[in-house]
Amino acid sequence: MIGKCIIIGTGDLTMGELAVGEEDYVIAVDGGLSYCSILAVEPDMIIGDFDSVSEQEKLAIESLKEQIPERIKELPVEKDDTDMLAALKHGLALGYQDFRIYAGTGGRFDHTLANIQCLLYLKNHGATGYLVDGTGMMLVIQNEAIHLNQNLEGYLSLFALGKEAKGVTIKGMKYTLENYTLTNDYPIGISNEFVGEEAIISVEDGELVCMIMYCS
Secondary structure (H helix, E strand, C coil): CCCCEEEECCCCCCCCCCCCCCCCEEEEEHHHHHHHHHHCCCCCEEEECCCCCCHHHHHHHHHHHHHCHHHEEECCCCCCCCHHHHHHHHHHHCCCCEEEEECCCCCCHHHHHHHHHHHHHHHHCCCEEEEEECCEEEEEEECCEEEECCCCCEEEEEEECCCEEEEEEEECECCCEEEEEEECCCCCCCCEEECCCCEEEECCECEEEEEEEECC
């Protein structure tokens, strides 16, 4: 499957437009439906318990449930999965392996942290996810190496998602590392800088949260 699964959440929206390809699949998560009109995007599916939508939006959802019930998936308020995780599971069930999550940060801090954990869920289920906003993106690196374009400008920060990540190596950036053990109680990986070279970030055993902040 070539297309991406694009998720629009309920966090802070930091962009005014969004490019969607013909083979992409768009899911609006709960109150993220209100962002679709701003982004001029038509969602293929709307998922959530709809506890964070306005009364006007609730009326719109009820109308959509009558017109296109196959595109509405209403979840119970009391459940184990977050609305975001339910949306990711739906995309995985359809066969998507490349997920782009917009408006998934900001707002409530616990929701942001939960969405970072969702990136690891995707990684553990054979997919890759990115939390994207207008200033940068986040992804999870697990027992692998990633290559970043030499044209990137800005900063990169790495954090151990578990207790420790072993064999961390950073090449092609201002601050390099070689076979380092990164722990979750010492933020040595913060605020590295791109230097106009291809950057290579790798971890042999463990998971890293990689945050890329673009220059404004």
